[in-house]
Amino acid sequence: MPKGSSSPRQVTIHDVAQEAGLSKSTVSLVLQGSNLIKPETAVRVREVAQRLGYVYNRQAAELRSGTSNRIGVVINDLMNPFFAEVLVGIERRLVDAGYVVFMAHTNESLERQQAVLTAMREQGAAGIAICPALGSDKSVVDVVQSWGIPLVVMIRSLDHGQHDFCGSDNALGIRLATQHLLDKGHRRIGFVGGETGVVMESRLEGYRSALAAAGIPVDESLIFRARPNREGGHGAMTTLLETTRGVTAAVSYNDLTAFGALSALGEHGIRVGKDFALMGFDNVLATAHANPPLSTVDVRPSGLGEHAADLLLQRIREPDRPPQCYLGKPELVLRQST
Amino acid sequence: MPKGSSSPRQVTIHDVAQEAGLSKSTVSLVLQGSNLIKPETAVRVREVAQRLGYVYNRQAAELRSGTSNRIGVVINDLMNPFFAEVLVGIERRLVDAGYVVFMAHTNESLERQQAVLTAMREQGAAGIAICPALGSDKSVVDVVQSWGIPLVVMIRSLDHGQHDFCGSDNALGIRLATQHLLDKGHRRIGFVGGETGVVMESRLEGYRSALAAAGIPVDESLIFRARPNREGGHGAMTTLLETTRGVTAAVSYNDLTAFGALSALGEHGIRVGKDFALMGFDNVLATAHANPPLSTVDVRPSGLGEHAADLLLQRIREPDRPPQCYLGKPELVLRQST
DNA sequence: CTGAAAGCGCTTACAG
DNA sequence: CTGAAAGCGCTTACAG
Numbered sequence: 001m002p003k004g005s006s007s008p009r010q011v012t013i014h015d016v017a018q019e020a021g022l023s024k025s026t027v028s029l030v031l032q033g034s035n036l037i038k039p040e041t042a043v044r045v046r047e048v049a050q051r052l053g054y055v056y057n058r059q060a061a062e063l064r065s066g067t068s069n070r071i072g073v074v075i076n077d078l079m080n081p082f083f084a085e086v087l088v089g090i091e092r093r094l095v096d097a098g099y100v101v102f103m104a105h106t107n108e109s110l111e112r113q114q115a116v117l118t119a120m121r122e123q124g125a126a127g128i129a130i131c132p133a134l135g136s137d138k139s140v141v142d143v144v145q146s147w148g149i150p151l152v153v154m155i156r157s158l159d160h161g162q163h164d165f166c167g168s169d170n171a172l173g174i175r176l177a178t179q180h181l182l183d184k185g186h187r188r189i190g191f192v193g194g195e196t197g198v199v200m201e202s203r204l205e206g207y208r209s210a211l212a213a214a215g216i217p218v219d220e221s222l223i224f225r226a227r228p229n230r231e232g233g234h235g236a237m238t239t240l241l242e243t244t245r246g247v248t249a250a251v252s253y254n255d256l257t258a259f260g261a262l263s264a265l266g267e268h269g270i271r272v273g274k275d276f277a278l279m280g281f282d283n284v285l286a287t288a289h290a291n292p293p294l295s296t297v298d299v300r301p302s303g304l305g306e307h308a309a310d311l312l313l314q315r316i317r318e319p320d321r322p323p324q325c326y327l328g329k330p331e332l333v334l335r336q337s338t
Numbered sequence: 339m340p341k342g343s344s345s346p347r348q349v350t351i352h353d354v355a356q357e358a359g360l361s362k363s364t365v366s367l368v369l370q371g372s373n374l375i376k377p378e379t380a381v382r383v384r385e386v387a388q389r390l391g392y393v394y395n396r397q398a399a400e401l402r403s404g405t406s407n408r409i410g411v412v413i414n415d416l417m418n419p420f421f422a423e424v425l426v427g428i429e430r431r432l433v434d435a436g437y438v439v440f441m442a443h444t445n446e447s448l449e450r451q452q453a454v455l456t457a458m459r460e461q462g463a464a465g466i467a468i469c470p471a472l473g474s475d476k477s478v479v480d481v482v483q484s485w486g487i488p489l490v491v492m493i494r495s496l497d498h499g500q501h502d503f504c505g506s507d508n509a510l511g512i513r514l515a516t517q518h519l520l521d522k523g524h525r526r527i528g529f530v531g532g533e534t535g536v537v538m539e540s541r542l543e544g545y546r547s548a549l550a551a552a553g554i555p556v557d558e559s560l561i562f563r564a565r566p567n568r569e570g571g572h573g574a575m576t577t578l579l580e581t582t583r584g585v586t587a588a589v590s591y592n593d594l595t596a597f598g599a600l601s602a603l604g605e606h607g608i609r610v611g612k613d614f615a616l617m618g619f620d621n622v623l624a625t626a627h628a629n630p631p632l633s634t635v636d637v638r639p640s641g642l643g644e645h646a647a648d649l650l651l652q653r654i655r656e657p658d659r660p661p662q663c664y665l666g667k668p669e670l671v672l673r674q675s676t
Numbered sequence: 677c678t679g680a681a682a683g684c685g686c687t688t689a690c691a692g
Numbered sequence: 693c694t695g696a697a698a699g700c701g702c703t704t705a706c707a708g
Contacts, residue, residue: 348700350701350702351702362702363703366701366704395700395701395702397701398702399702402701402704403702403703
């Protein structure tokens with residue numbers, strides 16, 4: 001167990017009370033901003049506290065009052081700018097609401113995820129927001145809920161309708177992207193990247209339904225599964241280029257795979273936006289200045305984080321309300337890649 | 339002040355003791371893994387704790403023992419993948435060491451920075467690691483040190499030699515980058531992006547010294563200052579292309595500005611790696627699959643985070659040792675952009 | 677090897 | 693408007 005720094009000796013409420021010639025109770029009330037206290041007294045107490053270098057010990061206060069102002073946020077993949085942007089959004093909102101955030105990065109490891117959730121429980125988290133690691137199942141919801149800790153699941157739903165959830169309409173998003181390519185006259189359109197999980201399934205469904213609506217039979221050999229990162233996108237696009245013919249466009253599982261695909265296309269001397277059309281998904285910041293700037297599906301990543309914070313804060317206020325589901329409506333952002 | 343969830347009623351050490359027919363003290367010792375306890379007793383206590391659904395209240399333990407296992411990490415710009423990678427590194431190391439991390443994002447705001455530092459103090463942070471917001475001065479070091487909280491400053495040094503610091507050798511890094519371009523035969527080499535701050539100054543110095551060593555006079559009009567992000571790099575490169583002639587290469591303030599520069603070059607129909615050579619700085623993950631893959635200066639971002647964690651952990655163990663400075667040695671990573 | 681007692685720094689009824 | 697007392701869940705000497 002790590003040791004904290006050994007300060008000379010903490011100044012406590014007791015010292016302040018003594019110095020001010022009052023009781024601990026009174027000082028405590030002043031610090032809580034109670035209006036039971038005579039203004040002059042409050043002023044004097046604050047002045048003394050300041051002079052003595054008093055620091056409020058929130059830990060002690062919370063132990064006594066049984067409250068907590070800490071919220072745990074667990075992120076599966078911080079190296080993906082999409083999740084980094086989600087984190088920025090949720091952190092901003094939680095801090096604005098007066099909370100402090102424990103952040104943990106699971107790096108898609110289920111063991112680590114279990115460990116950090118347990119740590120957050122021991123730390124007395126007032127709530128937990130989680131982007132589940134790949135392979136997570138509903139048991140994480142059951143576990144956290146059995147602890148009585150308010151929970152919001154982000155991005156990857158675990159047990160639809162059984163927990164607060166904040167994500168985006170993946171099927172719709174990819175459908176829009178695919179339709180856009182169809183509208184541009186493309187007929188053989190690849191799907192690049194993504195492996196497994198609910199998000200992948202919905203996105204594939206969106207891809208298939210857009211083709212179906214246009215009367216185009218789905219050619220399963222144009223679906224190139226790969227890890228949802230740049231390497232995956234690079235590999236998938238390379239395979240696409242080397243094993244198919246007549247493909248003039250592709251939708252990507254997400255922006256990251258699109259970036260990988262972009263570099264693969266570049267290596268093959270293919271001018272994206274002219275010889276080939278490519279769509280991303282997420283609209284992370286980097287898309288605007290990709291080479292070329294990437295057309296993508298905007299799901300407002302940091303907005304998703306903010307909404308998740310709101311859901312969690314409401315759940316904390318009202319623990320028994322029915323599970324809520326926020327599904328952001330994706331919108332196309334068209335740039336030079338299509 | 340936010341309220342925590344109101345659990346039915348917590349199971350405490352007292353309940354466990356009663357159920358097991360022992361005293362609180364004994365149970366406490368078992369939980370601490372003390373070897374003063376008879377093995378059978380320990381087993382029984384654990385069994386009872388498990389059965390009762392007991393959860394260790396670390397908060398109470400720490401209040402009593404005066405320890406803390408929480409470390410605050412404050413990051414200036416999470417939207418920059420460089421800092422996200424630093425965060426991943428430091429978080430990983432701190433969690434491995436048994437700590438839990440408070441994360442706060444200042445978004446380069448000095449007020450927010452002050453607020454989150456204060457919050458971390460009230461939370462009883464055992465240590466603080468900070469990437470200071472632009473414009474921070476040595477007062478943040480003084481303040482945190484006056485609180486008696488172990489501190490490590492990352493990336494942007496605040497008061498050289500007065501605090502633990504973990505960063506990289508910026509002058510050397512840019513010198514290597516510039517030399518590489520010189521070796522490739524380039525003579526008019528631009529400097530793209532970056533505005534102010536110690537990091538900018540050292541990188542400029544590296545640029546100037548490399549040119550000087552090659553006997554090339556520094557042309558100040560080839561230095562294009564701009565915000566250290568993609569937009570800045572895009573704007574700076576656009577200006578460079580439109581206001582200069584004969585420039586065949588550029589070093590960038592960091593990878594982010596290089597990405598922006600890359601897109602500006604693309605818009606001008608310039609083939610990077612053939613018609614123009616571009617160097618980044620940092621070696622964030624995204625460089626490997628940029629279009630084209632970006633030559634850059636590797637400072638091992640997540641490694642910097644890990645080193646910062648080590649410095650902080652050592653400082654916690656040994657509060658009075660002299661300030662340490664870890665300066666990573668940058669190395670060139672050559673890809674298609676040069 | 678185990679227990680009784682005091683106390684970490686605060687809050688919260690309850691008096692007055 | 694202010695104070696005395698009890699207690700949040702734990703740890704830590706001190707006994708035995």
